[in-house]
Amino acid sequence: MSLAIPPHLLQLNETGHLKHFLTTENLSHELLTEILDTAESFSSVGQQAVKKVPLLRGKTVVNLFFEASTRTRTTFELAAKRLSADVLNINISASATSKGESLMDMLWNLEAMDSDMFIVRHQDSGAPHFIASQVCPDVAIINAGDGRHAHPTQAMLDMYTIRKHKGDFKNLKVAIVGDITHSRVARSQVHALNGLQTGEVRVIGPKTLIPYDMESLGAKVFYNMEQGLKDVDVVIMLRLQKERMNSALLPSEHEFYRLYGLTSEKLAFAKPDAIVMHPGPINRGVEIETAVADGPQSVILKQVNYGIAVRMAVLSMAMSGQTATLSNLTTSGEQGA
């Protein structure tokens, strides 16, 4: 049954190229590097007079967002448009598809309109995998964030940022700070960092926000900020959702900030040239001090800019992998429109 194929295998075609992009877990060093290199080649498109390349010309890309998002959706839209694709934006409230059946019906309808790619954000872990395996296997599925499971394009733009500023991953120490339990970004970052053979990957937070057996995922766990930040090259802060206070995971924003908020004093434990990252949007004074967020070590705004090139890379790679798969399946005379 195709259903039982884990995401990291489902997303590759017979030749080992991406045909979907569902997770950074178990991606080879080679493939991760290829994504970063391809992104690099797209990085100048934004500076051109005509900000377009024709790689996805004639392709229909559907932004399918079951969860609210501005930043991610916008950068995906820009990425697809710079690749010359036709882009459709669909925002669906969760209640409209509370039944699985209507979700499938809606997807089949969109597929019937000859869509070539779905960019999916969904509140349930595994939703893009479900769509790729069960609903529309011939459409390239890009995971734009699913539940707590994965947010692979965010992780790749973070890798791009790190490589841009720090070069090789081998000798780096990277710390991810905050709510790891509920974070799809953190999981995808840990997988990508390990795939790129990063020297040491750390996560820092209280026990209520660190998931079970995090060490086996490939990250060293620290409960103390000073110890965790000691000598790191990269600090990645995660956004803290306000509802965590109500579900008894934390006593207050104030105590969280005191213990795990990134202030100039705490940042001093990291290497002097350490960079500070954040997937946004930032809660100033909750997880990060304004002076640090806007300070010289912060690369937060650059991340946003890199996001477009990285997403262009992923979209073009997955589309070409999916097209190759489909043309192998069909007879040689037939061509996808």
Added chain:
Amino acid sequence: MNFSPTTSLSKSIKITGGRLIDPASDHDALADIYIADGLVQEISPAGSKNAKPADITIDASGKWVLPGAVDLCARVREPGEEYKGTIHTETKAAAAGGITHLCCPPDTQPVIDSAAVAALIQERAHQSGYAQVLPIGAMTQGLQGSQLSEMHSLHSAGCVGVSQLRRAVKDNRVLLRCLEYAATFNLTVFFQSVDLSLQGDGIVHESFTSTRLGLPGIPRSAETVALARDLLLVEQTGVTAHFGQLSCARSVELIASAQQRGLPVTADIAAHQLLFTEKSVDGFNSQFHVNPPFRSESDQRALINALQSGVISTITSDHQPHETAAKSAPFSATEAGISAIETLLTSTYKLVSDGVLTPLQWVSCLTNAPANIINFDAGKVAINTTANISIFDPNTEWTLAPELLHSEGKNTPLLNHTIMGQNHATICQGRLVYQLT
């Protein structure tokens, strides 16, 4: 395949040359069995010469003749959720699986909290005539957890016990009163111990797998904390208690220690817990979405050890048929449960072929042990008792294709798997209700 309901004319049946395994009488030898007027009339050593003529003769040589299985937890979905299954389809599935008696939990719509609903279910099952359905009554009205149900009336209407299932009880005081009231009339309380606050939004076992997949985890304490409380209240009230669908090693220890203290406590596990562990959910396969969730290999080992030692005496199907759409969604949006009644015998026969249980132990877990828990005259093959029999072929290897399932629910992870052992024929209340052709 041939089905014939128990409402058909009674015919005399002869079963020859099979290996009769009857744990209730500790019998394990080749035997001929003669059934007439719905009763077992004769059990004689195989090949005995006193050949009475019979309307139907079944050659059971090479096969095992077992008491009809008694399943302590199987949803028939009727009344209320007929799109998932009906009493007709699910009892037919039971007959195909060698099950002659099944207990139906009270979470039907309406809930089994009145004698009328209990009577309706039994009447429908009688009309279908493939298996006997024994309702379990709701312990509180509407399973709402605040007011006692009319437990005595439910019992009088045929309920074999009462249960709150995995639904919340308002507070421990209400639970205590329920147990005291049930104890007044010697009713068995069926627990499915869970602390719903510790379960939270959990959907799979809390483990490395749940961390990797980003699926909210259910810690073992969601079961053990509630089980410990339930056992203390059982001790206080003296009520007879049965704990269903255990999933953790620590739960086995708690049950064993209660039994050592002499409490009237029994336990079962769902068949699928013996076959799969938490690792199965990798790949987000919703067929492995069950509650309680599949746990670790060490938990599974402890559950199997408990079957060997007898701390857990019974295996149930925990049959939960679903329509296709219920499983066709992202994992956490799917409904929990496996359509399992038809594979109860075949899937657990593995314990015998793997040498984990003796044939007598295995058959006991499915027949006389559960019959004793509900204090019901079933689960045995004895002279002058109603004939409820399954003829099981341990040597057939077959592939579970969806079209072979009689249940409305095709939701089983065993689909398209090759399984060893198959039910060949079922006799329920003296009638041959199912025969594989």
